[in-house]
Amino acid sequence: GAVVSQHPSRVICKSGTSVKIECRSLDFQATTMFWYRQFPKQSLMLMATSNEGSKATYEQGVEKDKFLINHASLTLSTLTVTSAHPEDSSFYICSPFRNTEAFFGQGTRLTVV
Amino acid sequence: KQEVTQIPAALSVPEGENLVLNCSFTDSAIYNLQWFRQDPGKGLTSLLLIQSSQREQTSGRLNASLDKSSGRSTLYIAASQPGDSATYLCAAIQAAGKFQFGAGTQVVVTP
Numbered sequence: 027g028a029v030v031s032q033h034p035s036r037v038i039c040k041s042g043t044s045v046k047i048e049c050r051s052l053d054f055q056a057t058t059m060f061w062y063r064q065f066p067k068q069s070l071m072l073m074a075t076s077n078e079g080s081k082a083t084y085e086q087g088v089e090k091d092k093f094l095i096n097h098a099s100l101t102l103s104t105l106t107v108t109s110a111h112p113e114d115s116s117f118y119i120c121s122p123f124r125n126t127e128a129f130f131g132q133g134t135r136l137t138v139v
Numbered sequence: 140k141q142e143v144t145q146i147p148a149a150l151s152v153p154e155g156e157n158l159v160l161n162c163s164f165t166d167s168a169i170y171n172l173q174w175f176r177q178d179p180g181k182g183l184t185s186l187l188l189i190q191s192s193q194r195e196q197t198s199g200r201l202n203a204s205l206d207k208s209s210g211r212s213t214l215y216i217a218a219s220q221p222g223d224s225a226t227y228l229c230a231a232i233q234a235a236g237k238f239q240f241g242a243g244t245q246v247v248v249t250p
Contacts, residue, residue: 121236
């Protein structure tokens with residue numbers, strides 16, 4: 027159990043465009059979804075926390091209008107990077123949470139050119 | 140605010156040697172502590188989860204200890220193999236699944 031599907035695994039986009047990253051919990055329902063990002067040679071940093079059906083809570087320094095999070099169901103959450111710029115190039119990982127345990131997607135490598 | 144530090148940042152050992160990876164955290168009020176492996180460009184693979192009431196966990200060649208009072212955890216990998224080359228992350232788990240990660244230790248095991 028506890029299978030998490032995150033895609034795309036890699037995406038290259040032009041500066042100024044938007045990119046949507048999808049995260050699905052395939053065999054369980056996630057009441058909470060965490061989104062992390064990881065810059066090269068750095069640790070994973072929490073970006074935002076979302077609960078199904080409610081607005082996401084963003085960590086300090088993360089622009090909520092730039093990183094749109096939708097958690098419409100207990101098995102699906104999306105992160106949309108709007109008007110992407112090269113500094114948004116990073117590795118994004120979702121983490122659905124169930125009961126007392128968190129699971130992790132395989133990550134999305136975003137490169138903005 | 141919880142801060143997690145991993146030392147060393149990088150480590151290179153010959154095959155067969157034991158690995159000792161250190162993790163320290165500033166706030167001892169954690170729920171659990173978890174060790175992960177991350178291969179280049181890939182996601183996280185969970186290695187060991189130590190609950191706050193436990194002192195250690197073992198899985199095969201891996202053993203992780205936890206000392207909450209001193210804010211430390213250590214991951215031991217016995218008889219290292221080239222396939223153990225990866226970055227190892229520790230994470231302090233706080234309320235409701237929120238993880239605070241260390242920056243990782245990059246391990247290279249040479250044949």
